[in-house]
Amino acid sequence: MTSLIPPATSDRAAKVMLWVSASIAMLTLLFILGYIVVQGLPVLTLSFLLESPRLSGAEGGILPAIVGTFCLLLVTLLSAVPIGIGAAIYLAEYAPEGVVTRIISFGVECLAGIPSIVIGLFGYAFLVIYLGFGFSILSGGLALMFMILPWVVRVSEESLKAVPGGLREGSLALGATKWQTVSRVVLPSAIPGITTGVILGIGKAIGETAVIMFTAGSSLLMPTSLFDPVRALPYHLYILASEGISDKMAYGSSVVLLVMVLVMNLAAVAIQRHYGRHHVRN
């Protein structure tokens, strides 16, 4: 290299730049989080959490939105976990090498890449209209399931594949059938990894807005059945912010939403730490 700058100097300068870049990334994150928390914490009172909104959200609390979010997540969880883990078991333990398996893996990849708004559109056309579920918890929860399913499948598959082969062999050698081996030996050892993945998936679903907008409705009433519409917290936040109803309430909602996501993330990290074998990558 015919640079005029001595190598040692450029090396030093470059390293300083790298440190600066990393600091910028860190500071951006801290700034965003700090800003939300500082603005939102004063809004957080018991009545904010436990009251229904008045004046379309300008006053009162956000209880129906919190309940709505939990209902949606419950449907998502109950549908995504069995299907996702079942699919992962098939892919990791049963699937023969071949065209069908490759199509399935490709389908999972495809689904993961579909933009959330497209899943929302599909949820509207398929669940709300075609299947006649209407704007409801069921439609919204299932649409969210479509979104996190590939995530659950992928993480579970990785965790299953990370279980040492010796365990399977031992079990089979004792005369257990394939399913006995999978369900009693392989699956239990993969549970920490799977749980981490599911929790992170739910964490993604909590904040998702575009998917539930056209599927879960926007009612601020308390839901009484699976077919009632609800307005999830992120959608409530969007309406508060974009229609300029109340910035104060929007900050409060942001903090609550953020706390829910953080709790999920921390739980996932804690499980990972506790079992500490299998690292789940984002």
Next chain:
Amino acid sequence: MCTDHLRGGGDIENAETNRYISEDVDQRFILLDFARVPLTCKITVDVRMKTSERIIELLLFLSAATAVLIVALIIIFLLKEGLLVLVKVGIVDFCLGMKWNPIAIAGEPSYGIFPMIVASFYVAIGSLIIAVPLGLACAVFLAEIAPSWARSILKHAIELLVGIPSVILGFVGLVLLVPFIRDHFGGWGFSILAGSIILAIMALPRIISISDDAIRSVPREYKEASLALGATHWHTIRKVILPSARSGIVAAVILAMATSIGETMAVLMVVGNTPILPAPIYDILDPVRPMTSNILLEMSYATGDHASALFATGIVLFIVVAVLNVISHTALKSKMGTRR
């Protein structure tokens, strides 16, 4: 018999197994030895699989097929709803049409989404211009020079950043970034610039973590050889490590672009949403409306052809994102191919 299926284990074990077979012990015991064979290998010895096992395998297969089914249904329903307008207007006119006027008070409504396609790419590329250098620098920092404490902090920070819901980022953009741009750069505040910055924040963690992996998977010897030749660490990073990790980094960048184009909420809240091209075209302070915003904003009241046009926008969006994803995966795969 089945000996050709024996792939696992060392030669000695294979030999041993063969001995068992030749001694003609009870079939079941042979089976036990075959349990050493990797499970992906089908054992063809005559075993009567119990019916319950069959049913379970079928159920597992069905849940695995669900993902494919959903993708198929998504494509079918998008086409079913969207084709109407695509055929009526013509695909070319729809994609290249300049005028989006779905509810014409007088005259024919017109459905042209070219400004929105441009807007989607504009905002996404803008975000990459910000996020790629920064993300790459962070990845190099993580992989090469960060002491372990800094690495663990940054890693956790990235995981946190991934977790922040996009609607919150949009909200922060709305209350902080938009007024900031309005006051310091002029214009309306809702702009391409604001959208790009918010998207860059969202793309950052993805770029960092994939690039970090790519950089870490560069064989150690490359680096050591370069250092041994007297190159400085930075010189090594720039001339040896980064070029070797190139395909992984390219994959990360394209993937980030795909997600940016598909991102809805955060962009929607800061980008202004006027369905026309910025004028002049390089004015990054002008508001635009990406495809995702178009769908979200109008879906709640659209009917008939208008709704169909929104589904057609969804089709275009789907295709664009799918193509980018495929390119990204190919880049990653080719990386896997060249190594080892």
